[in-house]
Amino acid sequence: MRGLQLLARPAIRGYASTARPYVPPAQLANVAPASAPQKPRPESPSFFTVRPAYYDQLYELNQALSLSRRALRSQCLLPLPPFARDALRPMPSMWRTRGDLSDVMSTPLSNTRYKSITSVLDQLHECRRIAWTAGSLELAVGISDVLTSFEHRNLDAVTNRKRKERPLDEHGRSYTVGRRKTSSARVWMIPVQHDASASTSAPASETVAPPPTPAQASVNNDIDALFGSSADRTSEPASTALAAAPILSSPAQSAPPVKLAEVLVNNIPIHEYFQNPTDRARIVRPLTLTGSLPAYNIFAIVRGGGLSGQSGAIAHAISKGIVVHDARQEIKDILKKAKLLRRDPRMVERKKTGLEKARKRRAWVRR
């Protein structure tokens, strides 16, 4: 009873009172604040990151993407079946360059960050494409508004440009560059001039074929079939001339002196520069596959790397050179299938810390 009475009475002890004590105003004149002034709250949570502008932008783009996707899904336009995806209207797009985008966002962008932005932009562009083809123009326009500021300034010019033409120079030579590992090769290819007039050559010359034996007659037949006796071939690609040559010819006809490709590497004949038959075969392979062995004389300047890397670089350059001289699709297909037009991306893998080499680990010790 007494305890309850005690509890009901208000606390009158000064140190435990909840009411504010009276302080005369003069006392509060030159008083420092009890706690530091509260800093303004940052606008976005990415304030404390290294590149807030980049992260903000990425967040906004991802937001836009998820909204667009939701909208498309609600219209049953996502996920799209493959036949519908193939039927989408083509809309080429090109984004600003990394430097441009860095200026726009006023923050430096690394390659990785730029790629992450462009990947989101690509996905948004895909949504726009679907929306445009499906006819939901509102959504398409909305996405376009988002993407406009990221598109290349000269979009039309860039999307309509053609692949850079590499013409032949005034002598009919092609100049191409090939690379493999750390080697790079510069290759000039000029079509071989096959002599049209075999009859005017001197009889004592060793290049005139004698009356052929049966074995040689077959060789001569094949040679005639391949090379014929057509006129100067500098203007047209050699392989078209080969195709136009007569298939069957009389064995009694004396074959014209046949010339095959000569390959000079750093001004040294190929058999002196490359002792290994594998390297030589690698260089000659593009010519063999396309049947252009008698067609071109090749001069190569190669630097860097070792012998097999140099041979790969020369082969790459020769393949590109063949395409320059002879732009037929079947030639390109043959070389593409043989992976000769593609710069081999394999390079030496770096050594990692804690490992002996790129992949070799140190010996495992139980303790």
Added chain:
Amino acid sequence: MSALSRQCAATSRAGAGASRKQLLSKGPGACSTVQTRSYAAVQKKAASKQGPNGFKGGRNQESQKKYKVDPNARIMQYKPLPAAQLASPLFQTVNPDPLAALPTFRADTLTRSQASRALAFADAAQDASAPFRVFGVQRRMVLEFRLLSRACSVVRGVTLDVVDRLDKAGQEGSKGNRLVLTGDEGCGKSFALLQATQYAAGRDWLVLYIPRGIDLVNSSTPYVYDARTQTYLQGAFALETLKRFARANAAKLNDLVTSTPVELEPRAVLLAGLQPQGQSTNPAASEGTVLPPGTPITQLIEIGTREASVAPAVLDSLLEQLGQQTKRPVLLAVDDFQAVYGKSAYKDPHFAQIRPWHLSMPRLILEYASGNKTFARGAVLGALSSSPHYPLPLELAESLNTPSHAPSSGPYVQRHATAQFYASGLETIPVPSKLSIPEAAALFSVRWKGGKEPGDEMFFSRYVESGGNARSFVWKGILGGAL
């Protein structure tokens, strides 16, 4: 008994672990001395430890080095089985041997129409005295001929040129017909020389063929200083040369006789068992004898083949006599021609290098190559080779107008007057660096040993890869670089 006891005492002192009584009871042969002098002790080889990856063949580099084969030696390791041992039906093929149908290389039918044709040399049964069978050939050719079932070659334009030149030289002397085959490495100089010797032999020439000129100067045969000639005589080489010359030209030497007196050394007289018949022309010379004119050449050769010490002088005299006669032309054919103009591997007693012209065999060749000595009818034909140890000397390169790849060349390098003298007046026959397509085709058809019939593509790609170079085309292109 006392010796035995001393032996056994030594054994027991060394602590062999057997009691003296036991040793004595075993018998005299039971004791063995144990070497106590450390410098004469049996050297025990340190046991070769197997590395952690030893059995995997990883770390044990020493054993790997031991089995490294010299690439030059590897060439000679291939020896095909003789055909007589291949009687099993497994070795019988349906396809006939394409080389069996090859026409034979004959001197009388070698004309321009045979250009770019593969011709086989006559078999051993038919032509045992062919120069290449008697004198031998270059190392690479040995293996090539082993790989093929018949020795054959392709007639090229340069072959016909050389043959034409030999025909001309057959009427003239060798003074104006000192020829050297020049060209790039592997372009076919040695083969052209071989064909020339074969042609000359077929045309009834007397052929002296030295297939490996490097063997003259690489210190592989004995040499002895001779005060009379002031040169080092290579007796063994001269002896072999005489023997093979006699065998290769047996039928042609029977009707040849000496035309002038031939002076013989006393040793030769002794070996031949001759009575001193004439008087030496030089009264100051020591006792010798002179073979009168009209002596059969075969007798002279036979005297020289008795002993190596007399062979060099007899070889000199023989070539002199053959040079005087006009019944048959003489061909002196030397491969690795540049070796006789450079430096030799022989050393004199002061360990100074001996120059080739101070050695009897190279001197002989140099005398005829320079025109100092001549054949009344015949020619001297040499072929250069690209050897890293015996490169083309500067004097010879300048005389032949070929580019010298020697590190020391230019106006500030001293030229040796003797070498220049011996190199003067040589004529070059350049061998084309590239095979023509028909020649390459003939070569390809002969040497292709693959299973299926090769196509044009294979031929053309191999040709382009080798750049037309004959050696590269055959060894890397056709034979695949395995050897």
